């Protein structure tokens with residue numbers, strides 16, 4: 001395996017590093033986090049560099065990079081290292097899904113936002129009575145007089161306040177085993193929201209979404225009727241790997257902040273980094289960062305050789321391991337930084353809150369364990 005970047009990939013990654021160094025983004029991120037606001041100005045700048053074109057096919061304005069997953073991985077690494085909230089970017093890397101599954105009308109609607117950095121769409125599966133057990137969802141669709149009516153409640157839906165469209169999973173009211181997704185315009189009558197507050201990931205909204213007799217047409221079906229479950233699940237793999245990549249990047253930031261502190265803060269006449277108990281933490285952090293890097297780059301490298309498809313078990317393993325390893329790195333970094341990590345406005349505080357959420361959102365640790373063990377022979381390839 002060779003994860004080294006080509007000259008072109010390195011140039012691309014360097015352009016993102018230059019962008020991060022072009023201003024003090026941390027004060028902007030802190031303000032957005034405090035106000036629970038999407039960091040549009042920062043994301044727009046990333047799109048100006050072509051971020052939302054990396055995973056797109058060339059036929060739809062993609063950059064035509066040879067190894068898009070590896071390139072995306074390297075960009076996530078450099079952005080995270082600067083403390084950037086890469087979790088707000090998951091949907092921008094996902095334009096390809098719309099192109100693969102959407103009708104021309106749906107594609108045109110979504111592609112109209114390409115390059116703007118605005119939030120465009122997300123998918124909604126989870127309900128108050130159905131989280132890990134997605135198949136337990138109760139939202140229904142029913143045909144009447146040539147129209148389709150959607151009824152139900154979705155919860156914990158990311159970006160719901162900002163997106164124009166939601167891809168909503170529902171079951172056929174007359175044939176409950178038939179799951180179908182619908183491309184729903186958030187402006188339609190019968191769609192309403194109730195924002196939820198959350199511990200971390202505050203630069204993105206999270207809402208309960210109420211669907212009351214939302215009137216749709218046949219053309220609003222997303223993908224194929226009856227294939228909703230398989231379609232929705234197919235996106236999980238890419239997203240799970242992305243969460244791992246996001247958390248790995250931000251863990252580097254925490255590690256470097258902690259190292260700077262440990263080398264400059266003096267206690268008992270010596271820098272903190274000279275105490276063996278801190279050295280144990282520093283060594284554990286290095287081991288975890290190195291493991292995360294290898295696991296994520298390997299998964300990206302394999303995906304690029306499989307047409308961009310992530311193996312389900314490998315993706316679940318990346319999420320499970322990296323989310324926990326990154327959280328452990330950040331937690332150790334906090335311990336080394338002592339009081340200022342919890343009682344100041346230092347970014348480590350925000351990072352810790354953000355990473356804790358990832359052990360639940362996008363599929364819980366426990367579900368990742370089940371998915372990894374289910375495909376164990378593919379998760380690890382000797």
Ligand SMILES: Cc1cc2nc3c(=O)[nH]c(=O)nc-3n(C[C@H](O)[C@H](O)[C@H](O)COP(=O)(O)OP(=O)(O)OC[C@H]3O[C@@H](n4cnc5c(N)ncnc54)[C@H](O)[C@@H]3O)c2cc1C
Pocket residue numbers: 122123124125126130131132133155156157158159198201206357360361362363364365366367
């Ligand atoms: C911030 C945030 C953003 C989210 N964004 C979205 C979104 O955009 N779209 C969307 O559709 N959903 C979204 N979700 C929902 C998320 O996917 C669910 O919260 C998650 O799948 C867990 O579901 P639950 O919260 O209902 O927990 P439950 O499924 O009720 O699980 C509770 C606990 O029991 C464990 N458990 C459940 N079943 C088993 C089992 N068989 N074996 C072992 N342990 C088990 C779980 O692992 C967990 O620890 C989001 C959630 C959060 C917190």
